[in-house]
Amino acid sequence: MTAPSVGDELPIFSTRVTRETLVRYAGASGDFNPIHYSPYQAERLGLPGVIAHGMLTMAIALRAVTAWAEDPSRVIGCFTRFTKPVLVPDDDDGAELTVAGKVTKITDDVATVQLDVRCGEEKVLGMATAEVRFS
Template sequence: MTSTPTPAAPPTLADLTVGQEIARTRHEITRDTLVRYAGASGDFNPIHYNDAVATEAGLPGVIAHGMLTMGTAITGLLDALGDPSAVRGYSVRFTHPIPVPPTGSVTLEVVAVVGAIDEQAGTARVDLTAQVDGTKVLGRARATVALAAAGTDA
């Protein structure tokens, strides 16, 4: 994974502006990644490891797990926040499967941008754009984060 540098201190709500990019990451996904995720999650659906089964199901071949994609997409934001407990909600729509080649890798590119700030609630909505080869793989990917106001503790 490559990402933007982690800030010295977690951001406060006052540090953010709508439209501000707060994280940019690139994640390599391989068949090995899928095997490891299947073992950790218990999701052994054959569309994630068997090309014949995946194509019979109408897919372009073996695809990455949806939850693997969703979890991977938010890691840059978590690093930028410095505190994963700041995330109050996270949701996505799965818009396109991620085919994973038998050898080599595919790259998931994610950009996290501040979409809205609610000063009264002490939260910000962060919109994530997740793409593989220019194709959006997640739609309406949003995280709500609770951040300290300037000069206070979280």
């Protein structure tokens, strides 16, 4: 990885989250909360339907960073606020997540990357940042 500069933009990363994605993530993470697979349970709790796991959404955002950094071990920190749930319809298309990023600060050999994570036009993560060591 070459040394980044403030203002550098990460390549846009886009992926689809389907109900199958949620099942696979639940199995890997052990998070079997029914709001991630049962429309009845999700709506009973006031949600508009089945939603993606928050940590899955954050992991997808970090995929954009690790691809840019060329090595996942370069990511030394991350932070986010979950601002809007990702509603995952029960169809073949699911929900599309798009991640954009920009280097906003460089201190010593660490770049701070501000992330913009959206599902459609809705921003789903707030104050999302990652710190990447580049040397």
